[in-house]
Amino acid sequence: MNDDILQKLESIFKLFFKNDQIILKNDTVADDIEYWDSLTHIELINTIEKVFNITFTFNEVMSFETVGEMVNCIQNHLQG
Amino acid sequence: MPFNSIDYIAFLMLIVAISFLLKKNQKNYLLIIASCLFIGLYHLEALFLLFFSVCLTYFLYRKIENCKQELHRKTYYRIGILFNIIFLLSLKFIEKKSFETFKTESILLFIGISFYSLQNIAFLTDTYFKRLKFTTTFLEFSLYAVFFPKIVAGPIEFPKEFIPQIQSLNDRKQLLIEGSQRILLGLVKKIVIADRLAELVHYNFDLETSSFGITNLFVAAIFTFQLYFDFSGYTDIAIGSSKMLGIDLKENFQFPLSSKSITEFWRKWHISLTSWLTNYVFYPISFRMRKWNKIGIVSAIIITFLISGIWHGFALTFIIYALLHALYLIIELITQNKREKFKQLLPNTIHTIVSTLITFNLVSLSLIFFRSESLNKALFILKSFLDFKQFFPPNWERDFFAKLATGGELDSLFNFYVTSILLIFMLLLEKKIRTIIQKNNFNWFYFTICILAIFMFGVFKSRDQFIYSQF
Numbered sequence: 001m002n003d004d005i006l007q008k009l010e011s012i013f014k015l016f017f018k019n020d021q022i023i024l025k026n027d028t029v030a031d032d033i034e035y036w037d038s039l040t041h042i043e044l045i046n047t048i049e050k051v052f053n054i055t056f057t058f059n060e061v062m063s064f065e066t067v068g069e070m071v072n073c074i075q076n077h078l079q080g
Numbered sequence: 081m082p083f084n085s086i087d088y089i090a091f092l093m094l095i096v097a098i099s100f101l102l103k104k105n106q107k108n109y110l111l112i113i114a115s116c117l118f119i120g121l122y123h124l125e126a127l128f129l130l131f132f133s134v135c136l137t138y139f140l141y142r143k144i145e146n147c148k149q150e151l152h153r154k155t156y157y158r159i160g161i162l163f164n165i166i167f168l169l170s171l172k173f174i175e176k177k178s179f180e181t182f183k184t185e186s187i188l189l190f191i192g193i194s195f196y197s198l199q200n201i202a203f204l205t206d207t208y209f210k211r212l213k214f215t216t217t218f219l220e221f222s223l224y225a226v227f228f229p230k231i232v233a234g235p236i237e238f239p240k241e242f243i244p245q246i247q248s249l250n251d252r253k254q255l256l257i258e259g260s261q262r263i264l265l266g267l268v269k270k271i272v273i274a275d276r277l278a279e280l281v282h283y284n285f286d287l288e289t290s291s292f293g294i295t296n297l298f299v300a301a302i303f304t305f306q307l308y309f310d311f312s313g314y315t316d317i318a319i320g321s322s323k324m325l326g327i328d329l330k331e332n333f334q335f336p337l338s339s340k341s342i343t344e345f346w347r348k349w350h351i352s353l354t355s356w357l358t359n360y361v362f363y364p365i366s367f368r369m370r371k372w373n374k375i376g377i378v379s380a381i382i383i384t385f386l387i388s389g390i391w392h393g394f395a396l397t398f399i400i401y402a403l404l405h406a407l408y409l410i411i412e413l414i415t416q417n418k419r420e421k422f423k424q425l426l427p428n429t430i431h432t433i434v435s436t437l438i439t440f441n442l443v444s445l446s447l448i449f450f451r452s453e454s455l456n457k458a459l460f461i462l463k464s465f466l467d468f469k470q471f472f473p474p475n476w477e478r479d480f481f482a483k484l485a486t487g488g489e490l491d492s493l494f495n496f497y498v499t500s501i502l503l504i505f506m507l508l509l510e511k512k513i514r515t516i517i518q519k520n521n522f523n524w525f526y527f528t529i530c531i532l533a534i535f536m537f538g539v540f541k542s543r544d545q546f547i548y549s550q551f
Contacts, residue, residue: 018417038358039343039413042366043377049370058367059209062359 005071005078012051016044026068052078081122083232083317084270089263091118096256096324107249111223111325118228130196130226133167137200138221144207145215157208161201168197172394194391195234196225198356203239205360216243229321233314235330235352238359245327252326254520259323261517264530266316273506274310275539276499280484281306285451288483293464293471295483300444300461302484303451305503308337311350330355335511337443340435341419342408345443353391357384377413382406392450397458401449408442502537 010024017035030036036044045061048070054077064070081088095114099107120127140160147153171193203224206212216224216239224242284290284299315332322329336348346354362384369376382403389402412419423431445462452458464470473479485496516523 035416037343037347038362039377039381039409042363042370042380043373045367046370046373058364059211061367062209062211062363 002071002075005074012048016047024067026066028067081118083314084267092321099325104249108219108223108246111227112219115226115228134222134225136163138218141204141207157204160204164197164200168193195236198236199225202356202360206239212240220246229318230329235315235332236356237330249326255323257522258517258520259320261526262320262323263317265513265517266313266320268530268533269309269313269316271538272533273503274306274313277302277306284483286453289460290479290483291464291470292473292479293467295480296461296464298484300448304444304447307447337440338436339439340432341412341439342405342442343412345439357388361387378410381409396455397449397452401446404446498537
């Protein structure tokens with residue numbers, strides 16, 4: 001399940017940052033991806049919420065330090 | 081006790097020496113006593129004011145942490161935030177009034193109230209949202225709030241980065257060399273570069289502002305360099321002092337003047353304030369407004385920079401300075417795709433040079449408002465850029481070189497050339513020097529050059545305060 005979410009996230013990232021070269025891993029952080037900064041972060045979160053049809057809490061968003069943590073959080077939401 | 085004084089260096093050496101004689105669990109007591117001495121010896125009133133604020137904030141922290149009912153937790157949190165905001169704003173207001181009416185130095189300048197209050201807000205917010213995985217004692221919180229190397233002008237520390245360090249404070253003798261070499265770099269930046277530039281910036285901004293555009297363009301650029309070397313020099317001394325006591329402070333500058341965009345500039349300039357504003361203002365607002373897409377982001381940028389402007393002071397010039405940066409960022413956000421295409425068209429070197437120059441000049445332009453004593457003065461300078469008939473002076477020696485060379489002790493053209501050469505040297509070598517310092521080997525050559533530079537080219541007469549200690 002985690003791998004599926006990671007793959008789906010990767011395609012969202014590629015589309016969002018208009019960059020087909022992006023490869024996501026669990027330990028990927030914002031610094032690894034060009035243009036992933038504070039200005040684009042919330043818009044990206046909004047896109048992820050729409051695609052997975054979930055709603056993050058603010059505290060969850062603030063706790064993401066790696067893509068892996070984001071994946072786990074999405075999984076928790078999907079499992080309800 | 082300014083950082084660029086013999087008093088401070090002697091005070092720091094004494095505290096470092098004593099800290100090595102103490103046991104691990106006694107070090108925090110020494111640091112809190114040293115911090116109280118640092119503040120109290122010069123402004124006893126400020127010490128009492130801070131003591132009251134620390135006690136109240138800690139009391140509210142305990143309430144938020146121990147309270148079971150969410151409604152009560154929220155109430156204590158809101159009281160804490162409100163108290164710290166009112167504390168900050170009212171002291172800033174009193175400070176402004178005391179300047180306007182009595183023209184005396186306010187005691188509040190000294191205690192870096194703006195930096196201190198933001199840390200308290202971060203502490204209460206992280207506690208309320210349960211982001212801190214540890215409990216903090218009164219002593220640890222007090223030290224987080226008033227630790228002397230960062231009390232005057234930051235860096236603004238986050239609780240989860242600072243408090244765990246003082247909870248397990250060890251002797252780190254290996255950091256003594258790195259710390260002392262970093263202090264030396266800060267002193268060179270302040271005394272040899274920033275204070276030399278200060279004289280000509282003061283003359284041109286405050287005394288006789290030129291009506292020629294090219295002269296003002298250079299003065300604005302020179303102020304950008306002065307502010308950078310002054311503030312980053314202060315930060316180097318703060319980081320170096322703290323390292324010698326075994327605590328790592330946040331880096332505040334990562335060579336921002338070579339930024340290729342304003343977005344990059346804010347990732348590298350006054351990093352601790354940018355991080356604070358991002359985490360505690362920009363993210364909460366933009367998250368709430370995320371369904372509005374770009375409009376939500378743009379609104380959050382404007383509100384964040386507006387708060388940043390007010391934080392610098394109750395003056396229209398600071399607000400315009402901040403809003404100009406909001407405008408720059410919004411334009412960059414909207415034109416990101418077009419700029420990316422433009423980047424592909426140009427050779428890499430040309431693109432780097434052009435974008436660095438544009439970014440630098442946009443920053444300099446905004447800093448005209450930051451530095452001008454009034455809005456009229458800033459507008460007068462801006463008008464000189466647009467008056468093409470008066471852009472270049474007929475007599476370059478009198479209206480350009482002499483203007484830049486004049487001011488205080490630096491009244492000869494020779495001194496201006498010396499300052500320019502020192503500035504260019506520092507701009508080119510700063511990154512290299514930072515690498516040498518981080519190697520943590522005692523470098524005799526570096527030490528000798530720094531000491532020589534300070535005594536040969538330093539400005540000692542004015543003993544200027546650091547610019548950001550005014551906020």
